[in-house]
Amino acid sequence: xxxxxxxxxxxxxxxxxxxxxxxxxxxxxxxxxxxxxxxxxxxxxxxxxxxxxxxxxxxxxxxxxxxxxxxxxxxxxxxxxxxxxxxxxxxxxxxxxxxxxxxxxxxxxxxxxxxxxxxxxx
Numbered sequence: 001x002x003x004x005x006x007x008x009x010x011x012x013x014x015x016x017x018x019x020x021x022x023x024x025x026x027x028x029x030x031x032x033x034x035x036x037x038x039x040x041x042x043x044x045x046x047x048x049x050x051x052x053x054x055x056x057x058x059x060x061x062x063x064x065x066x067x068x069x070x071x072x073x074x075x076x077x078x079x080x081x082x083x084x085x086x087x088x089x090x091x092x093x094x095x096x097x098x099x100x101x102x103x104x105x106x107x108x109x110x111x112x113x114x115x116x117x118x119x120x121x122x
Contacts (some may be wrong), residue, residue, distance in 0.1 A: 046119035047098035048077065051109040052087040060085035063109075070108070075120070091119035 052063045064076050064087055077088045089105075092098035098114055106112050 041120045043118040046093040048088040050088045050115050051112045053084050055083045
């Protein structure tokens with residue numbers, strides 16, 4: 001028994017070593033560019049349209065895909081807060097504009113409604 005424990009400890013020590021990672025310097029430039037791009041928006045109070053709240057993940061993904069096929073120029077925001085997946089769309093700062101779009105999508109997505117929250121201005 002002691003011999004087996006001693007061999008296990010020796011095997012663990014045999015796993016030690018060094019790893020050298022070689023990367024292209026352009027990776028840092030790419031990460032900096034990515035960071036600047038994704039932090040270049042401003043958030044402001046506004047409106048989104050919630051078109052789905054469901055406990056079914058597949059239904060949420062399918063609805064998001066369907067919305068993107070029909071209204072690809074608008075952003076989608078799929079979030080999960082147990083137990084619901086919520087799909088909200090668009091970034092409106094004008095309530096009337098948001099309401100007009102809501103009327104446009106309500107036939108296809110019944111039960112949709114306006115939600116006040118901070119929106120991203122790109």
